[in-house]
Amino acid sequence: MAGRILQLVDPAIILTDPELRAEEINFKGLNLAIVDNLDMLQWAARRRLLRNTVLCATSNQPASLNRYAQGVDGYRWRCNAHNFTMSVRNASFFESSHLPLRKILKLMYLWCHDLPQNYIMFELGMGSDSCHTVVEWSNFMRDIRQEVLLRNPQDIGGLDDHGEPVVVEIDESLFFHRKYHRGAHRPGHWVFGGMERGEDKCFMVEVPNRTRETLEPLVERYFLPGTHIISDGWPAYTHLSQLGGGVYLHDVFVHKRHFFDPEDPDVHTQNIENMWMRAKRKIKRQFGTSRELFPTYMFEFMKRNKFHQSRSCFGHFLVSVADIYSFN
Structure with a gap:
């Protein structure tokens, strides 16, 4: 030197x-x-x-x-x-x-x-x-x-470059609970999430319950005005089209009847269901199920979801x- x-x-x-x-x-x-x-x-x-x-x-x-x-x-x-x-x-x-x-x-x-x-x-x-x-x-x-x-919280949805509503699928899912009464009892984690179609934008947030009082403020917090929301028929979503004076479009897809709406094939929640599958598989495979660290597992998945195919x-x-x- x-x-x-x-x-x-x-x-x-x-x-x-x-x-x-x-x-x-x-x-x-x-x-x-x-x-x-x-x-x-x-x-x-x-x-x-x-x-x-x-x-x-x-x-x-x-x-x-x-x-x-x-x-x-x-x-x-x-x-x-x-x-x-x-x-x-x-x-x-x-x-x-x-x-x-x-x-x-x-x-x-x-x-x-x-x-x-x-x-x-x-x-x-x-x-x-x-x-x-x-x-x-x-x-x-x-x-x-x-x-x-x-x-840097990430808003999703809104209007695209042509002024058309961006579609966001929403759902709730229970992570790491005991299934079929097998093994030790675990309360699990209820998570509310959204997945923007055509993009890698998503959000996941742990929630104490799935009531209207809990979920509606999260929709207003994360979704830009103009978003076209697609959900299942959970009762807490009944009034989404009325939030903010009607700034959101809302369609309901009922899983028990079809894989997608026969009158409109674009009305489905397959993307967010795929997101839940990948998130659960990823977290369980590599990191386990620590309750204390669970929020960081979700943040990591959201970031990886955006750059999972990026060489940078x-x-x-x-x-x-x-x-x-x-x-x-």
Whole structure:
């Protein structure tokens, strides 16, 4: 390392949110980019995952990046004149972990591509005693997605570019209850959700019950005026077309009679039923049924539903991390 390094990368090459969202990173490319410790830190700083510069707490002058063999990442920030030091992970998403940064970045990539935890452990050469570590990092990353969705709630429905009502199917579903009186009693989680046709937009929210008083405010909260709502015949939906003075269209589909309305094949709820199936299969397969963590499971599914086929899903997640752990 020749000379003093006062910044990890030239600020001009730090990626913006749009650039990072558009970046298509594959696992081979990630591995090659982070083989060397300094290259790894520069890769992370360019994506705003680590501080690019640090000021000495005493002099307020730039500290330099020094080799630090005792550190898990091989470097730390230091001002020799004032005996000031700071970890390269300070205030970052990685600060509280002792896992090598290289391994964390790979774990994040594999998790973003929805690989099972046992496969992640195998790819990273982690034994069965590391299962708790992978579970904890999965929880951390779900927390990021939950925070992003809470900060940026997504309205769905409304009118399309041609002024036509956007169709949203709604339904309620019970997650992880005991079926057929088998096994230990579990109360389960009632979830109210909506799925926009033709898009990957959806929402899921846990509800204490399925009454009109509970569900109608959620329709008004999540659905834009003009939405064409399709539901089953649950009594709580009877007055949806009257909400807000009549800002919604509403059609009812009765499952017991048909798979779709014989008079209008577009009146059905097959998309949201498919969403429930995928959500339950996903949550049960990889994460179990922790009551405490259940809301984060839903937030993760909603985010994955939007980017499940995107080659830039890792970049989208890095944007979320960078925005929440901002160094500005």
